[in-house]
Every structure is written in C-alpha cells, then in structure tokens.
Amino acid sequence: MANFVIVGAGECGARAAFALREKGFDGAITLIGSEAHLPYERPPLSKDALVAGAGPKLVAEATRYAEARIDVLTGRAVVEIDRAGNRILFDDGAALPYDKLLLATGARPRALPGTRHGGRIAALRSHDDAARIRAHLVEGSHIAILGGGFIGLELAASARKLGATVTLIEGLPRVLSRGVPAEIAEIVAHRHAAEGVEILCGAKVAGVEELPGEVCLTLESGRIVSANLLVVGIGAVPNTELAEAAGLVVENGISVDGRLRTSDPDIFAAGDCTSYPLPLYGERRIRLESWRNAQEQGQLAAANMLGGTQAHSAVPWFWSDQYDMTLQIAGLADGAATTVRREVGEGAFILFHLDAGGRLIAASGIGPGNVVARDIRLAEMLIAARVHPDPAELAAPETKLKKLLAA
Amino acid sequence: MSDTWVEVCAADEIDEEDVIRFDHSGRTFAIYRSPEDTYHATDGLCTHEKIHLADGLVMDHVIECPKHNGRFNYKTGEAKGAPVCVDLRTYPVKVEGGTVFIGL
Ligand SMILES: Cc1cc2nc3c(=O)[nH]c(=O)nc-3n(C[C@H](O)[C@H](O)[C@H](O)COP(=O)(O)OP(=O)(O)OC[C@H]3O[C@@H](n4cnc5c(N)ncnc54)[C@H](O)[C@@H]3O)c2cc1C
Ligand code: FES
Numbered sequence: 001m002a003n004f005v006i007v008g009a010g011e012c013g014a015r016a017a018f019a020l021r022e023k024g025f026d027g028a029i030t031l032i033g034s035e036a037h038l039p040y041e042r043p044p045l046s047k048d049a050l051v052a053g054a055g056p057k058l059v060a061e062a063t064r065y066a067e068a069r070i071d072v073l074t075g076r077a078v079v080e081i082d083r084a085g086n087r088i089l090f091d092d093g094a095a096l097p098y099d100k101l102l103l104a105t106g107a108r109p110r111a112l113p114g115t116r117h118g119g120r121i122a123a124l125r126s127h128d129d130a131a132r133i134r135a136h137l138v139e140g141s142h143i144a145i146l147g148g149g150f151i152g153l154e155l156a157a158s159a160r161k162l163g164a165t166v167t168l169i170e171g172l173p174r175v176l177s178r179g180v181p182a183e184i185a186e187i188v189a190h191r192h193a194a195e196g197v198e199i200l201c202g203a204k205v206a207g208v209e210e211l212p213g214e215v216c217l218t219l220e221s222g223r224i225v226s227a228n229l230l231v232v233g234i235g236a237v238p239n240t241e242l243a244e245a246a247g248l249v250v251e252n253g254i255s256v257d258g259r260l261r262t263s264d265p266d267i268f269a270a271g272d273c274t275s276y277p278l279p280l281y282g283e284r285r286i287r288l289e290s291w292r293n294a295q296e297q298g299q300l301a302a303a304n305m306l307g308g309t310q311a312h313s314a315v316p317w318f319w320s321d322q323y324d325m326t327l328q329i330a331g332l333a334d335g336a337a338t339t340v341r342r343e344v345g346e347g348a349f350i351l352f353h354l355d356a357g358g359r360l361i362a363a364s365g366i367g368p369g370n371v372v373a374r375d376i377r378l379a380e381m382l383i384a385a386r387v388h389p390d391p392a393e394l395a396a397p398e399t400k401l402k403k404l405l406a407a
Numbered sequence: 408m409s410d411t412w413v414e415v416c417a418a419d420e421i422d423e424e425d426v427i428r429f430d431h432s433g434r435t436f437a438i439y440r441s442p443e444d445t446y447h448a449t450d451g452l453c454t455h456e457k458i459h460l461a462d463g464l465v466m467d468h469v470i471e472c473p474k475h476n477g478r479f480n481y482k483t484g485e486a487k488g489a490p491v492c493v494d495l496r497t498y499p500v501k502v503e504g505g506t507v508f509i510g511l
Binding site: 015018041060064292295319326369370371374377378 | 459
C-alpha cells in the first residue's frame, strides 16, 4: 500500500489530505503537525475570533479525518527528510517511510532583530499566540504593534474593539506598502486614526527593553513608547529548513515548478512555504501568504502527487477585514502603468490596474461589508482571461463586468 | 411541504443569472434567477461564516460566497468544496402573475 505523508498540518496540509481521498487515493495518508491542535483557520486569529476569545476554528472536525482515514499526528515535529531512504524522522527519533511527501510547513513570524518572542513581546501566527495576546487586550491596557501590514492593522482594529489603547509603529512612510495601492492604504490609515489608533509612520526602532510590567520601545526620533505588550508584525519567513537540509532547492521559499514539484520527484511543496512561477506574470517566481492560495495549492499538490500534470495558474487573491471594512485584492499590481477607479456605491471603490500594454493585471477594492466582492471576483476572471479592457468602460459604474467577461 | 407562500418581489426585479437578498420575519434568504430563467431560494447566509450570499456572484447554477469564495449549487443547496462543507437549505419557489413567492 502506498504511503503519502504531509508535513505541516495547517490549511494547506489539511486540504491536501482531504483532496487525496476525494481524488480516489486508497493508500495511507499521514498528516503531521507540530502544533497541539487539529488544523485550524488562521485568518480569524486577528479578527472576530480574537475579539470573541473563541477556540480554534477547525478546518474539519476530528470525525471527518477518521471517516477519510487520515492519520493526523499533532504535537509532532519532523526534523529530517532522509531522501535516500524515502523516510522522514521525528524529533523523538521515530521514522516514517513515504512514497510521496508533501511539505506544507507554512511560515513563521519574523522576529525583530535582537529580541525574542516571549514575555511582553509577542507575534501572531498561532491560536496560542492569539490567546496570549488577547489576555492583554483589556480596557485601559496599552499595546504597541510593530508593523503596519495586514496582521498588525487587523490586530489594531480588534484591540480597539476590546478597549485597549493602540500605538502602531511602521518603518516605511505609509502602512500597507506591500501590494496595496496608496489610495486604499490611506483610507485604512484614516479609519484607524478615527478609531483612536495612533499610527507612527517612518518610525524606526532604536531599542526595546522589557521592564517589570511593561515593555519600552525607543524610536530613533527619541520618542519612547511604553506598553503592556509589544506585538511584532513585520512579516513572515517561510519554514524551509527541512527542505534546505535535505538539499532541495530553496529560493524565497521551497522552490517548486508549476506542478508544485520540488527538485526531488517524490517531494512536493505547497502553501506559504513555497515559491512558484506564475504564468500570468511572465513566469515570475513568487511566494504568497494567502489563505486561498494555501487551499488551492494543497488541492493541486494532491492531484499531482497522484500523477496529475496540471500547473498552478490561479490569480493571487487576498482579503482583509478591519472594523466594518473589507479589502480585497486580485492579481499583482506592481508593474501597473495605469490605474482606473470605479465607484461601487456606499463609499466603496475598486482600482483596476493595467500594464503598459493595456492588459488588466490586478484589481484592488475597499468598502463596507462585502460590497466590492462581486466586482473583484469578476475582475479576477478578467485578469485570468488576460483581457485588454477599455479603461473608460471599467470606470463607468453602469458597465456590467460580467458583460466584459462574455465579450 | 411548504405551509405558506410568501411574496418576495416582481420576477423582473432579479436579473438573469443573479441573486437578491430577501428578509422575512427575522430570517434572511437568497433568491436566485438562473440563466434558464428559473427561480430558486436558499438560506441567505453562508454556512462557513454567517455572510450574506446575496453579495456574491452567480455563475450558472452556482452561488459563490463574497467572503472566501465558498461555492454552493443554489438549486440543490449542495456545498461544492472547501472552505464550505455544510450544505445550504433550499426552499420551494413559484412565479405567479409576474410575482415570485417563496414557500416557507
Ligand atoms: C493572524 C493571521 C491572519 C491572516 N489573515 C488572512 C486573511 O485575512 N486573508 C488571507 O488570505 N490570508 C490570511 N492569513 C494567511 C493564511 O492564514 C496563510 O496563508 C495560511 O495559513 C497558510 O497555510 P499553510 O498551511 O501554508 O501554512 P500554515 O498555516 O503556517 O501551517 C503550517 C503548519 O505546519 C507546521 N509545521 C511547520 N514545520 C513543521 C515540521 N517540521 N513538523 C511538523 N509541523 C510543522 C506549523 O506548525 C503549522 O501548523 C492570515 C495569517 C495569520 C497568521
Ligand atoms: S463565509 Fe462564505 S466561504 Fe467563508
């Protein structure tokens, strides 16, 4: 009987495991994760679940793994891939043979140089991180957030809902400088300011000191920010050590081809830990940290572990929730030559990004609730279809994007 | 069997291959018009998180949730895979004299 092993029991690993069964694989499936919990969704950790103090939102209940005959090993870390012996080794010395191996090891928060996560310095990646942070989010407490990316900003919104005072420190001149147009970032920053979040942009940290009962940040400007907790949200680094030690190619993530194969034909990689070539953008190699990408790649890796030959071609897609606003982005906007704005109503709008040749390469939208969702989804399909739409038509609210797709 | 037929809207208030939200006595529904001009109804909220499906996109016989793209067949209520795994409840619909009714 064939043995398929998945290292990393996150969104991606769990989806891959179920997809193997759904596609008719009859051998053994072992899903291994170093966390104590069954695979759970990470996006809620900075959003409503953090506010509600909810338990982990599981990708699937335990009974579904049993029904699908997926052996889930939680709280077990894989420390080595023995490629010559086609087996993996656990931290306790145990070994498990594989016929095909999927690496879905995800990413971990980048640490601020010179500091460690623990005590009054935290990062937000796991359910346990969220629980620890939440304990500090009470009326009257002050939290400092380092990094104005999605996680830092979502956390700021949640912290305000719980009544904590928030100072957010960003080293660059504006928040959300990675992948989000300035026009949208500005709306986000204004909303946070209106909700009472103090945002310090262009602020560099000169030192961090943990004192009894507080943590003190000294900025290069000389300003001192003291808080009950510092949450570091300055990005994530892919978990590539296993792959690297096994001699697999790693370039900003475990390097795979379009079919998610590593440089070893028996080993695949998918999700946040992986860099892959994107045909829509000239085969440029990227690494995404996106929930839908983790799902899609998990499912595709499963199909290809079973002999499939399909290449990953999905349009990158991401969302973020802050207060009552949702932001959605489809495609990659860097490299845009022209941007066209379309009003969606209720103050919501979408920016369409076209390259120098007039091809639609990305769309970014923001608005209350889910008002931008439908148009972003259609934009995503237009991007996949590599269309060269008339900018005036895109801008006109009366143009039905569905019609452009049919054209 | 449905006990009562409740009036929803005029048939032409829903575009072809589209959906609207319909709230009735504290509950919320999604009412669809298919590309073949048939009408259908499901519970209004996604089974993943409680999000109004009527903000989503209808493609053929599928409604896609606006939040994380979970998909359902709106004729049968069937969840079409991750991230949704629980089916939607469906309701009978009839069109009489140019008016759409849902059977509750
Ligand atoms: C707070 C937060 C909010 C987010 N919000 C959004 C959002 O709004 N929208 C969006 O699109 N995306 C969001 N994301 C990103 C999304 O959650 C990730 O893209 C997704 O979780 C990636 O899934 P993955 O399975 O590739 O990796 P992960 O979820 O990181 O899972 C990898 C798992 O592998 C385990 N592992 C690693 N190495 C080993 C080993 N050697 N042995 C055993 N186990 C191992 C890890 O412990 C981990 O449990 C958010 C992420 C966070 C942290
Ligand atoms: S709320 Fe519908 S897919 Fe998540």
